[in-house]
Amino acid sequence: MNSTREIITLQFGHYSNFIGAHFWNLQESSFSYDEKNVKPLEICHDVLYREGVNIKGEVTYTPRMLCVDLKNSFYQLPDVHRGLYDLDSNNIEEEILGSSNNVQIIREETVPSNEFFSDLAKHEQCTDNDDDSKLNMTEKIYNLDDDVKIWSDFLKARFHPRTITSIDEYKHNDSNNVFNNFAQGHAIWDSYKIKETWTDNLRFYAEECDYLQGFQILMDSLDGFSGLASKSLEYLQDEYSNKNIIALPVMSDNSINDDENSKLQPVNTALLFSSLFEHSNMFVPLSTSSGGWVKSQSHISLDHLSYKNHLDYHSSAILASAIDTFSLGYRSRMDCSSINRLCTRLTPLGRKAVSASIKLPLGFETKSNLLDYLQNAKLPIWQPISPQCTTDMSVAQTINLRGITQNMLYSNILIRDSKNPSHHCTSASAMLKLFLSFCDPTRMTEVNAFDSTLETIAPYPNIFSQFINQHGFVETFSRPSTSVVMKSTAISGLHNSNSMRDMLVSLKTDSSKVKGSKLSHMFNYEIDVVDYKETLENLFVLSDNYLISDCL
Structure with a gap:
C-alpha cells in the first residue's frame, strides 16, 4: 500500500476560497527547505x-485541488503567479500541453496591487534571477485589512493551471x-x-x-454554491463510490444582509445539509458567527486574538487555522490514520454532522509547562466554531494539539509524586488525554500532539494580542510594534456532540419560515415545494440520532 494516501481538495464559493487561500498559504509556510535539517518532518505534504x-x-x-468561483474573483493571479498561468510562458506543465482545451486561462481586469503582492513579485523576480538580495517577507508587517477585497488579494501559493474554474454566467458582487x-x-x-471541463x-x-483515499470539500452553504456543491457530491458518489468524503x-x-435574499440562506443551507447526510461520510459546519445562516451579533471570542468578524480576511484565517x-492526523507521516478511520470513529449510527473547535493561541506562557497550563486552564479549553451548537455532551472526539514539545511537559523543579499519574506522562498527547479523562465526560477521545507550530x-492577518511574542507564547510585556507573530500554538478538535441536534432543529425552524409559494418564486419554480418539505422533515428525523447518548 502506498503510504502517501492522496487527497483531492475541492472548493466551491468565495468564502470557501478565502479559507482555502489561507489554508494553502499555511501549507507552503510550513515547507522546509533546509537541507541540513535532519529532524524528520511530521507532515506528509504529498497527501495534498x-x-x-x-x-x-x-x-x-x-x-x-480544484476551486470554483464567480467571474472577477481572480484578478491578482495572472500578474503575480505568471509562471503557472500564462500559456505563453515556458513554465506551463508539460502534461497539459497536449490537451490545452481543458485548461481555463483566467484573465481578469487589471487592479492595483497591494504592498504584499508588490513585494511578492519582487521576491519571485529575485528568485528567478538568482539574486541574493531577496526581500525578507517573513518578518515584515503588512496591514492588508483595507486592501483585501477578494481571496486572490492575499494568495501566495501557486496553483496548477487546471485548478481554477470560473463561472462566467455570474460576476462577484454583481447586484x-x-x-x-x-x-x-x-x-x-x-x-x-462544469459538466465537461471540471470533471475532466x-x-x-x-x-x-496511486492511493486516492478521498476528498475534502469546502463549500459555501448560503448561496448558489450550495446547489453546485450538492450536484458535485452526487457525481463523486457515482464515480468514486469507494472513496471517503469530508x-x-x-x-x-x-x-448575510437584512434583505429579501437573506430568507433564502437557511433554505440553501438546509437543502445542502440534507444532501451531505446522503452523499458524504462526515460533514463539519464552520462559522465564526454563532448564528451561522442567520445574522448574529455574537461571534467566537478567543482570549489572545483581536479580530474583525466583518472582515472575511480575518474570520477565514481562524477557520483555516482550525482545518489545518x-x-x-490524516496528513501525518508518523501515523497510519486516514479519512476513513477518522469518519468511522466520529460518525456512529448515522450521526454524520460533527462540530469543530479551536483555541488559538493556547495562551501558554513563555516559561510555563503543559502540566501547569492544564491545571490552571479555564474549561472548556476550546471554543466551538460550528454554528448554533456546542462541543458538550460528545460521544466521540478527536483533539489535535500543536506547538508543545516534549521538553515543555514539566517544570524543571517539579518533585514527582509516584502516585500522581500526571507526573509520569511521556508525551503531550498522553498528558492532555489524561487531563480530559478527568474533566471531560466524552466516552471516546483520541488525542494527537504535534511539535509543528502554526506558521x-x-x-x-495581524490579529494576535500585543502580549503574544514572535513564537506564539504569552509575555508579560508588549511585543515591539515592528515584530510579527511568526508561529503559534493551537488546539483544534472534531466532536460528535448531542448538541448537533439543536443546530439541525434550529435550521429546520428557520427554513420553515419561508412559505411554499414564496419559495417557488425565489427558486424560479425549479424546486418542488413538496420535496422541500420532505427534506425538512428528513432533517428533523435525522436530528433524532443525536438524542441517543449510548451509541458506541
Whole structure:
C-alpha cells in the first residue's frame, strides 16, 4: 500500500476560497527547505500536493485541488503567479500541453496591487534571477485589512493551471444578477464548463494518484454554491463510490444582509445539509458567527486574538487555522490514520454532522509547562466554531494539539509524586488525554500532539494580542510594534456532540419560515415545494440520532 494516501481538495464559493487561500498559504509556510535539517518532518505534504515537471524540465509542486468561483474573483493571479498561468510562458506543465482545451486561462481586469503582492513579485523576480538580495517577507508587517477585497488579494501559493474554474454566467458582487439560491447552482452544474471541463480536471488528478483515499470539500452553504456543491457530491458518489468524503460547509456573517435574499440562506443551507447526510461520510459546519445562516451579533471570542468578524480576511484565517490543525492526523507521516478511520470513529449510527473547535493561541506562557497550563486552564479549553451548537455532551472526539514539545511537559523543579499519574506522562498527547479523562465526560477521545507550530507569517492577518511574542507564547510585556507573530500554538478538535441536534432543529425552524409559494418564486419554480418539505422533515428525523447518548 502506498503510504502517501492522496487527497483531492475541492472548493466551491468565495468564502470557501478565502479559507482555502489561507489554508494553502499555511501549507507552503510550513515547507522546509533546509537541507541540513535532519529532524524528520511530521507532515506528509504529498497527501495534498502533487509533483509535476514543466516543459523546461523544472519540478513543480502544487495543490491537488480544484476551486470554483464567480467571474472577477481572480484578478491578482495572472500578474503575480505568471509562471503557472500564462500559456505563453515556458513554465506551463508539460502534461497539459497536449490537451490545452481543458485548461481555463483566467484573465481578469487589471487592479492595483497591494504592498504584499508588490513585494511578492519582487521576491519571485529575485528568485528567478538568482539574486541574493531577496526581500525578507517573513518578518515584515503588512496591514492588508483595507486592501483585501477578494481571496486572490492575499494568495501566495501557486496553483496548477487546471485548478481554477470560473463561472462566467455570474460576476462577484454583481447586484443585478446575483448567484444566491440552490436552484441556480443545480443549473450551473449542467453547463459545459462544469459538466465537461471540471470533471475532466478532476479525473486528471484522480488518475495520477496511486492511493486516492478521498476528498475534502469546502463549500459555501448560503448561496448558489450550495446547489453546485450538492450536484458535485452526487457525481463523486457515482464515480468514486469507494472513496471517503469530508465536507466542510462554511458560512460568513459578512454574506448575510437584512434583505429579501437573506430568507433564502437557511433554505440553501438546509437543502445542502440534507444532501451531505446522503452523499458524504462526515460533514463539519464552520462559522465564526454563532448564528451561522442567520445574522448574529455574537461571534467566537478567543482570549489572545483581536479580530474583525466583518472582515472575511480575518474570520477565514481562524477557520483555516482550525482545518489545518484538525486535519493533521490524516496528513501525518508518523501515523497510519486516514479519512476513513477518522469518519468511522466520529460518525456512529448515522450521526454524520460533527462540530469543530479551536483555541488559538493556547495562551501558554513563555516559561510555563503543559502540566501547569492544564491545571490552571479555564474549561472548556476550546471554543466551538460550528454554528448554533456546542462541543458538550460528545460521544466521540478527536483533539489535535500543536506547538508543545516534549521538553515543555514539566517544570524543571517539579518533585514527582509516584502516585500522581500526571507526573509520569511521556508525551503531550498522553498528558492532555489524561487531563480530559478527568474533566471531560466524552466516552471516546483520541488525542494527537504535534511539535509543528502554526506558521502565521504574512499574509496571515495581524490579529494576535500585543502580549503574544514572535513564537506564539504569552509575555508579560508588549511585543515591539515592528515584530510579527511568526508561529503559534493551537488546539483544534472534531466532536460528535448531542448538541448537533439543536443546530439541525434550529435550521429546520428557520427554513420553515419561508412559505411554499414564496419559495417557488425565489427558486424560479425549479424546486418542488413538496420535496422541500420532505427534506425538512428528513432533517428533523435525522436530528433524532443525536438524542441517543449510548451509541458506541
